[in-house]
Amino acid sequence: MSILEINNLTFEVNNKKILDDFSLKLESSEIHALLGTNGTGKSTLAYLIMGCEGYKPTSGEVVFDSRVINDLKIHERAQLGISMAWQEPVRFEGISVKNYLALKNKEVNPSSYLELVGLHSELYLNRMVDKSLSGGERKRIELASILALNPKLAILDEPDSGIDMLSTQDIINVINVFKKNGSSVLLITHREEIALIADRASQMCYGRIICSGEPQKVAEYYKSRKCLVCDGEVCLYV
Amino acid sequence: MSELEELMKAFGEAGPDKGIFANKEIAHLVASGHKVLSMRGIDGLEVSAKETLTGISAQVTVKEGVKIKNPVHMCFGILHKKGTQKIKMDVRLERNASAHFIAHCIFPKAEKVKHIMDAVVEIGEGAEMRYSETHYHGFYGGIEVIPKAVVKVGKNGRYFTDFTLTSGRVGKLEIDYTVDAGENAVAELIARVFGHANDEIKIKEKVVLSGENSKGLIKTRVAIEDEATAEITGITEGNAAGARGHVDCMEIVKDKAVAKAIPIVNVTNSLAKVTHEAAIGSVDKRQLETLMAHGLTPEEAVDVIVKGILR
Ligand SMILES: Nc1ncnc2c1ncn2[C@@H]1O[C@H](COP(=O)(O)OP(=O)(O)OP(=O)(O)O)[C@@H](O)[C@H]1O
Ligand SMILES: [Mg+2]
Numbered sequence: 001m002s003i004l005e006i007n008n009l010t011f012e013v014n015n016k017k018i019l020d021d022f023s024l025k026l027e028s029s030e031i032h033a034l035l036g037t038n039g040t041g042k043s044t045l046a047y048l049i050m051g052c053e054g055y056k057p058t059s060g061e062v063v064f065d066s067r068v069i070n071d072l073k074i075h076e077r078a079q080l081g082i083s084m085a086w087q088e089p090v091r092f093e094g095i096s097v098k099n100y101l102a103l104k105n106k107e108v109n110p111s112s113y114l115e116l117v118g119l120h121s122e123l124y125l126n127r128m129v130d131k132s133l134s135g136g137e138r139k140r141i142e143l144a145s146i147l148a149l150n151p152k153l154a155i156l157d158e159p160d161s162g163i164d165m166l167s168t169q170d171i172i173n174v175i176n177v178f179k180k181n182g183s184s185v186l187l188i189t190h191r192e193e194i195a196l197i198a199d200r201a202s203q204m205c206y207g208r209i210i211c212s213g214e215p216q217k218v219a220e221y222y223k224s225r226k227c228l229v230c231d232g233e234v235c236l237y238v
Numbered sequence: 239m240s241e242l243e244e245l246m247k248a249f250g251e252a253g254p255d256k257g258i259f260a261n262k263e264i265a266h267l268v269a270s271g272h273k274v275l276s277m278r279g280i281d282g283l284e285v286s287a288k289e290t291l292t293g294i295s296a297q298v299t300v301k302e303g304v305k306i307k308n309p310v311h312m313c314f315g316i317l318h319k320k321g322t323q324k325i326k327m328d329v330r331l332e333r334n335a336s337a338h339f340i341a342h343c344i345f346p347k348a349e350k351v352k353h354i355m356d357a358v359v360e361i362g363e364g365a366e367m368r369y370s371e372t373h374y375h376g377f378y379g380g381i382e383v384i385p386k387a388v389v390k391v392g393k394n395g396r397y398f399t400d401f402t403l404t405s406g407r408v409g410k411l412e413i414d415y416t417v418d419a420g421e422n423a424v425a426e427l428i429a430r431v432f433g434h435a436n437d438e439i440k441i442k443e444k445v446v447l448s449g450e451n452s453k454g455l456i457k458t459r460v461a462i463e464d465e466a467t468a469e470i471t472g473i474t475e476g477n478a479a480g481a482r483g484h485v486d487c488m489e490i491v492k493d494k495a496v497a498k499a500i501p502i503v504n505v506t507n508s509l510a511k512v513t514h515e516a517a518i519g520s521v522d523k524r525q526l527e528t529l530m531a532h533g534l535t536p537e538e539a540v541d542v543i544v545k546g547i548l549r
Contacts, residue, residue: 052527053523053527073536074531075531075533075536078530078532078534083531083532083533084531086524089528090524093549094545094547094548094549095542095546103534103542104534146532149533
């Protein structure tokens, strides 16, 4: 059964289509990788699924767990089981890592989630989720916090960006933990080795999906820099 | 119940552990209204206090080279609904001395109460003073609190102060601190206040960097809701070569509350550098959305963010 169905979603800003009649289905416990060049609408899609302010579809619908959620607020969507790790997570003054991981559920064991994202809990539990964390540390803590929510659907917007190359395996491990826990994952990434752990993949180009299927196949296609819609070496579809 | 017991009961968890009054290694001073209820000096730290017509006049001296191990506790309060308490305080840390003072100020039933603190602090060469002050003003808002301090930090001296008033009402608060930092001296002033209803908050903090390579930081975190108002003035003067100062003010505003931030930086020596940042407004949208994506309602999310900045 599909956990997420995006049907003919269009999102315009100043008469420019950022998402253009976009459709996508995600099955329960499926990891779906989303590839695409910069500015092609991946993060915008994430905001539309999460329901961020200012991201109301121009047309089309988002269906989660058989329910149209277009009119739900972010927290209502979160309470249904959707959560998201932002591409660039914000910083918070005065909130410790320990408390951040237990924001919603005080019962969780923050240490175990830190270890899962490759951070030594004794070094990080009492740190603040503020400017003092490095970019990669902050990203890992965001991943840990989403993992701790055990969502039905996790949207991970470039979980690998800002993570050093040697630690790619850490991120792969985390994504596999989501899968093991039964979460579906919409995995936005620019790294092939990360996309390859997905069950399926899609390539986006200017607000549309131009290729879907086996991750290996989609990654090859992506690297060939061809776009069927644009019918050219470099995508010109605007 | 003695007045001391009553005061300590009013402090509850916000106050010091009762054991400190019996402990001969911990210095303290406790005053309720115009009365000194208890005080103790220890080796190297002298405390004297006398009752005046309007309140208390106290002197604290930490002797040269003495490092006081346990925090010195000071408790001031008025347990009645009405009253005025004027505290005159002289604190002197001699050369290379160091001490940490914890002040608890409580006015739990204040309906028409005025508390005025007039402090003169002198921190000698190489000495270090930490001063943490926590206030509790009850739920009526009928209080006026006017803390004033003039602090002089000598060469290589260090002064750290933090003021916290984050539970219960504020009433009318008017802080006025001035710190002069000598050569290589460090001054750090932090204030955290949460205002509700028609509370009025005025904070004026000034750091004068008059010594070469002196450093100053003024950090203010204020949250206000309902019809509360806040006016925060952070002034830093860079008057000597190598002086470095920073003013950092953040105010979160809810409902009909009105906030104002006035950072003033004044540099009279071209080799000094002073910076400032001020952020006033409602809660940051991205922070709010991040917490909501974790399942918190907007109200819960605002609460977490406000508590965070006031921590
Ligand atoms: N609110 C907005 N107003 C104007 N333009 C917007 C808005 N939101 C998104 N865009 C534009 O839409 C396009 C898609 O942006 P988006 O952030 O979704 O790209 P992306 O695929 O996530 O790219 P990247 O790989 O760089 O993260 C960009 O050109 C962006 O500038
Ligand atoms: Mg993006």
